[in-house]
Amino acid sequence: MLNDALIRLVAKRVMEKVNEYNTFKxxxxxSNRHVHVSQKDLETLFGKGCQLTKKSDLKQPGQYACNETVTVRGPKGEFEGVRILGPVRKQSQIEISKTDSFRLGVRPAIRESGDLEGTPGLEMIGPNGTVSLHQGAIIALxxxxxxxxxxxxxxxxxxxxxxxxxxxxxxxxxxxxxxxxxxxxxxxxxxxxxxxxxxxxxxxxxxxxxxx
Incomplete structure (x- = not known):
């Protein structure tokens, strides 16, 4: 009887943990390095009247990976083929990792998306032009x-x-x-x-x- 009670207690505790996990999981x-662009910067990079084209949907509703990519260049190095995520935003933003920052030669802050005041800038290079951002590079919180x-x-x-x-x-x-x-x-x-x-x-x- 003692063993049966112990088994029931253990089973109860296990189910409590499973339910807790299912609730909180x-x-x-x-997220790999990527950029968000304003319509103005998009047209500088890809030509007047350019619209982003969807490659695949992301999980967040209305968000998508674009076919369009850019080169991101810093004082020390660059990354080619950095994907743009849509839709366009009011202000361009470049999200990189700490490891990426060493290659680019910048020291971005860890920020919530859109909080760009005082952040370093980088260049975005497209087939039709270059955008030199005076701020906008962050490590996403x-x-x-x-x-x-x-x-x-x-x-x-x-x-x-x-x-x-x-x-x-x-x-x-x-x-x-x-x-x-x-x-x-x-x-x-x-x-x-x-x-x-x-x-x-x-x-x-x-x-x-x-x-x-």
Whole structure:
């Protein structure tokens, strides 16, 4: 009888952990270097009247990878074939990793997307012209997109910072993960290549928000 009770207790604890994991788990999207462009800069790069053309949809609704690519050049080096993500934005932005910054020769800050004040600039080179940005290069702050009902279920809100646990061969914990909440979002955590490689993460792996 004692063994039966112990087995039931263990099974209960296991199911509690499974349910907790299913509640708090978040799919991962690994973000390689990429650029966002304004319509003005797009036309400088590719010609007057140019419109972005879709290569494939991204998980976030309305976001997509474009067929168009540019060369990103810094004081020390460059990357060719850097993909543009659509749609166009009000201001151009270049998102790179810390490792990328060494090759380019810049020292970008870790910022939320769109927070560009005081960031270094880089050149974007297209088939029709070059855009020299005086600011706009960032290392994206790791973040999680989610809908309001998901945030409510987890007891968190927009702009909160949480801890996220990874699993597998290189188990780890990410701190200061920004929560971004909107009706327009699809549940997904975004990390760059440096962060993904540090914890052996791939696209569509799962991580879990840690309860405090």
């Amino acid at each position: 978040i799919p991962v999207g690994v 790791r973040h999680i997109h989610m809908r309001p009902e998901q945030a409510a279920a987890l007891g968190i809100k927009d702009k909160d910072l949480v801890e996220v646990e990874t699993f597998g061969e290189r188990h780890g914990v990410f701190g200061d993960v920004l929560i971004r909440v909107s009706e327009d979002y699809h549940l997904e955590m975004h990390v760059d290549l440096d962060e993904a490689n540090a914890c052996a993460l791939n696209n569509n792996d799962y991580v879990m928000i840690r309860k405090k």
